[in-house]
Amino acid sequence: MKLQMLGTGSAFAKTFYNNNALLEAGGRTLMLDCGITAPRALYELGKGFDEIDAILISHIHADHVGGLEEFAFQMKFIYRRKPVLYAADTLLVPLWENSLRGGLEQDGCHTLEDYFEVRPLTEGVKTELLPGIEAELLRTSHIPNKPSYSILFNDRFFYTADMTFDGELLERMVKERGVTAIFHDCQLHPPGVVHADLARLLTLPEELQRIIYLMHYGDDQPDFVGRTGRMRFVEQHKIYAIEHGTVVSAAENRYDGKESVRKDA
DSSP states (O other): OEEEESOOBOTTOSSSOBSOEEEEETTEEEEEOOOTTHHHHHHHTTOOGGGOOEEEEOOOSHHHHTTHHHHHHIIIIISOOOOEEEEETTTHHHIIIIIIHHHHOBTTBOSGGGTSEEEEEOTTOOEEEETTEEEEEEEOOSBTTBOOEEEEETTTEEEOSSOOOOHHHHHHHHHTTOOOEEEEEOBSSSOOSSSOBHHHHTTSOHHHHTTEEEESBOTTGGGGTTOSTTOEEOOTTOEEEEETTEEEEEESSEETTEEOOOOOO
16 A cells, blocks of 8 residues: 655645545555645646545545535546545535535535445444555544544554544554554644644654654644654655555655656745
8 A cells, every 4th residue: 555645734734735645555546535735736746636536534624625625526527427435424414514515516416425426434344445445433532522533544554634642542553453553643832732742742652653653734844853752754745655554665756656746846
């Protein structure tokens, strides 16, 4: 499995874009969240929505679903096919009613199913999303009384999406579930109210820090390089090869052998 971050930034980041990703296995691609900046990020990488086979949504904040309206319109009216949409069963009604309906509803289109092949997921149930990509949703704490999910991929790779600090959960995922790599959201400045902040993540044991890669950070991230203990920053647009849950290699700005069209400043 290969993972490329379309963006690694917080909801308010402008340099690093929204924290969304592409996962590829067996020649097929899953988009993990589709925030406001996702269409722009895909364009800069020379990719189109038609290259996405399925999409998985972790929760309904705009930095994770704000690009879905354009995705839906492009797929329906330009590419004329329904992409597969995976989301927790608890998210589907608010995703349509509270996030998408105002823009997408029109004559002949009144439901999420008019745009997507909707496949609800149940928390705690492993599901093959695409060949070579299996996912299990874990409901984790982010905004009180607002469903949000972290994802365990292929039994070994834990992707937090957005969650508050929970050291006990992280240690349990490693000791009881066999997790060998964690991509964790990180608020660089305390206090972390709806995200784990760096100060708290630095209290984790060093052996746990070694398998943690930090994402969802602010635009001042360069000021924190070398200040993350044994943890490392996930880099925007870099390709991470993940085998059996372990990050084994990373390549600069490439995806499936294609050069990025993004121009560095």
